[in-house]
Amino acid sequence: MNNRTRWLVLVLVLGVAGVVALWPRDKSPEPPTPTRPAQDVAALRAQAQLRPCVPGAPGGVDVTCLGDGTRTALALKGPMLINFWATWCQPCQQELPVLETYAKQPGAVPVVPVLVDSREADGLELLAKLGVRLPSVFDGADELRKRVKAPKPLPATYYVSADGLVRQITDPPYFQTPEQVEKAVR
Template sequence: MKHALRWALVLVLLAGALVVALWPRANPGPVPSISQAVAGAPSIDQLRSAAALQPCPATHGNAGATGSPLAGLALPCLGQPGTVDLAAALAGRPALLNLWGPMCQPCAQELPALAAYAAEPGAVTVLGVEVQQLPGAALEELAALNVHYPSVSDPDGRLRAALHAPPAIPLTYVVSADGKVTQVNPPEVMRSPEQVRAVVARYLGPGASE
């Protein structure tokens, strides 16, 4: 969460620099640039390098199940340039979609549990979805928590709209191999890999794996 606050401060500095630039003055002098206002802020490439996320899933199998709520959704990959066609990338494989944000304290408690589960042999694909439109802060949070599974961003809320997702996070959705998407309900904050494994077994059956 502290990373999100730092990025919020960057936005305030940007706004302040813009106000200074536009404010009329009797003696115009040098105006500090926006780049000067945020000097020292790491670039997205630097943040990606520090976070060292696993590559986003590539197209897998066919184009995805017809009628899936994920159909037609191409979201920006958080850890690298490019977008991910969710339906095509997850076609034929079970997965967990975890909606989270860097200003969400329960999310910070859940992310390490998901990472520990994702590292287990036979674990289903875990894909993080950052929904608070703070990709820089999200990358810093993932780096600080040593969480490296692949993640995407939902900057315009299209995935949340397609899933009819409630506003609270974290939220986890289970995607079956045939493309069915089911919200874990009631929502729960998973604090151990055992809890994650139990959720997978509940929705996909015992022994479900990649």
């Protein structure tokens, strides 16, 4: 095979490859995200056995109580500890049982876990698995997180004082012992 024939074959192969690469293709739609039927969520609520949420207050942020699925207005009136968490967050999964243990201590500040960036059903499933029964809420619209200007990295914990001042707790980055929680809310 001479040089001219080699070049002709090369150009022909490149031309076919270019046509194949540029040929329009039908885009198949993304598969739908599976959703759980309502009865499954009800069963997960029953399994999680969360304590009831505090009744809503005027001027509060609209959230969903994970324990019963009702909408409630969470007021930023303290003292209170707000903990933003998600099901995919490994430090959150370690921190939630610590918050549960702290909350059972006499004189503990009320703790409100706030599920974000996850589905309600997945949050209920994780809380049941971890044995966390704290009254918890779901902030699907991120309204509460926006109100306190919480960052995207999780977990993010805030202390709300009796006079309504909100401060982020950054030391430690997430709680590993109930004593750390107690020290942070003093």
